[in-house]
Amino acid sequence: MQHQTLEHLKAVAEVHPDPTRPVLTRSERLERWAELLERRPERRLATLHGTEYQGGGARETMRASGSPITVAFEDPGLRAEGLKDDSYGEAKRFFELSDWQLHEVVCYCHFGETVTGARAARHVRAAMKPRSGILARLRAIIG
Template sequence: MKHQIPDEIISTAELIPMIDRPAAKDFGARLDLWAAALERHAGPLSALYRLEYLQRAELRAYRRDNTPLAVAFADESLRRAGLAGDSLGDIMDFFGLSEGAAHRLLCDCHYNGAMTGARLAASLRRRAWWSRRRAAFVSGFRGLLARAA
């Protein structure tokens, strides 16, 4: 491993711009809105069934009534913000969730039949907090690079 001073690293670094993705802070705010909608939801929720066994096209098209997906789409503030539908693909795109994150948050194998709006809302708020922390880190790092340039 070659020792380099920060100026050498910056001069040789390849920066890759993020294109066509909302800022991470937007994802955090959206997750907070979804969490609030889930907290207002009365009654149990149905977890998504066996997501890990679905092909990608099936996964993105997946939808069911009385799920966190349906709660999100029923919320007017999320629809006004641009949520296009209640399929898992729409949810993943809007909230910036990977397939793995969607599985961890929504699949029945993590709930043992006991999914509640409050429990999922807590998970979404943690993810929103981390999203903000990551955005702050990236912003600070970019500022550091800009000062060094």
């Protein structure tokens, strides 16, 4: 019998997650992402330019090699949970984030060209907490 990595098997076969294993909740997925980012707190991660200015279709396909989203996608556990790639739209879907929440984690306008893993992790954790106040309500309405 020959040993094969999960990545190799995914390339040559359709791999299904264990249906008896519990699926991670939104909070658990976000916490896992934050933990991955904190493993290398000083790592400089690429940001995405102008997420707030892109149309829906263009924004959904945005990506940057070495971004905070890439860190999540590199994790076999999150891929097994259903994270399909390291695009903006996939991160938004998988982590159940609004555009504003994801914008706060990955957009160039907040950090410049790069953001540290530790700072991105703080913003991921902030997305886990419900916001209150007038701005939060307006963002919820605008989406």
